[in-house]
Amino acid sequence: MDVKLVARTLDLFERFATEQRPLPLTELARLMDVPVSSCLALARTLVSRGYLYEVKKRGGYYPTRRLLQLAQAIDAVDPVVEMLHARLVALRDATGETIVLGKIHDTAVVYLDVVESFKAIRYIVKPGELRPVHANSIGKAIFGELAPEQQQALAAKLGFERMTDRTTADLAALVTQAEAAKKRGWHVNLGESAPELSAVAIAVSVGGDLYGISVVGPTERIEKQQDAHGAKLVRVKQEIDAQEK
Numbered sequence: 001m002d003v004k005l006v007a008r009t010l011d012l013f014e015r016f017a018t019e020q021r022p023l024p025l026t027e028l029a030r031l032m033d034v035p036v037s038s039c040l041a042l043a044r045t046l047v048s049r050g051y052l053y054e055v056k057k058r059g060g061y062y063p064t065r066r067l068l069q070l071a072q073a074i075d076a077v078d079p080v081v082e083m084l085h086a087r088l089v090a091l092r093d094a095t096g097e098t099i100v101l102g103k104i105h106d107t108a109v110v111y112l113d114v115v116e117s118f119k120a121i122r123y124i125v126k127p128g129e130l131r132p133v134h135a136n137s138i139g140k141a142i143f144g145e146l147a148p149e150q151q152q153a154l155a156a157k158l159g160f161e162r163m164t165d166r167t168t169a170d171l172a173a174l175v176t177q178a179e180a181a182k183k184r185g186w187h188v189n190l191g192e193s194a195p196e197l198s199a200v201a202i203a204v205s206v207g208g209d210l211y212g213i214s215v216v217g218p219t220e221r222i223e224k225q226q227d228a229h230g231a232k233l234v235r236v237k238q239e240i241d242a243q244e245k
Contacts, residue, residue: 008034008042013063022060080206081113087236088115088213095229097217098123100199102131102138103210107157109139112211123197123216134158134168137189137201138212144178144187145203145210151175167192186230191219198222202233204240213237 015031016023023031029039043061046052050066075081081101088099092115100123101113108130116122133139133154143151155171168174181187190198199222201214213236215222215229222229 005042008032008038009046012039012042012046013067016063022055022062024058024060028061078112080211083206084211084213084240085113085115087239088113091115091213091215091232091236092117094232095215095225097215097221097229098125100125100138100214100216102136102212102214104133104139104142104154105130107133107154107159109133109136109142109212117217119217121218123199123218125216131193132158132161132163134160134174135163135189135193137187137199137214137216138203140168140174140177140181140189141187141201141203141212141214142210143174144181145205151178163193164191164195166190166195184230185234188226188230189214190223190226195219198226200226200229200233202230202237204237205244206240207244 011032012028015028019031025040025043026036028043029036032039043052047054047061050064052061053064054060055062084101088101092099096117096119098117099115100111102109102111104110109132111125111127111129111131114125114127116124131139133143143154146154151174152171155174160168160170162169168177177187185202187201187203188199189201196219197216198219199214199216201212203210203212205211213233215233
């Protein structure tokens, strides 16, 4: 369940990221779908803390660089991203596709790092985005590493929403796929979240926690290269496993 004040604060910054211009109070309130009085109280608090400033009298508000500096300070010492980012870049260069690092949080996969492909047609996503476990290659890869009782507990919370005609429909199908993938060495999502999008993934253990790394791109390209991408991911997993010992 969202905490309303936290959600509104995040909504405010997301509106600025979308609009990319100073926003008068009334317009900001409209875009956030909140009362002007509530928006004013939030804006004044953020101004007093140095996160917003008034461009000019009645000229609208805009974020300062304070949030950016905090985010950069946090990101600079993220232990997992810092450890794995160079490997993700190398994997992007080797496969030509977008590489994503993620882990399961509750019933979703949260993306922690993204290294985009240089190709004109590519998968574009940002860190922090969430994806359903049952229709995501990282979700499947991590699910496959869980003990049976952990799989049962997680699956009991999943809605198994049908996103395409290829989406995994239930726990039995998810377990069957996981068993086949463990023999193969990697997991796949072939058009399960969107027909035009596919991915190959592996799970790795870092500091005792499970993370997933995926190679993502257009379905036509991924289907043709899934074995090659899978082999590259397996090598990366072996390197990380050796480093963790």
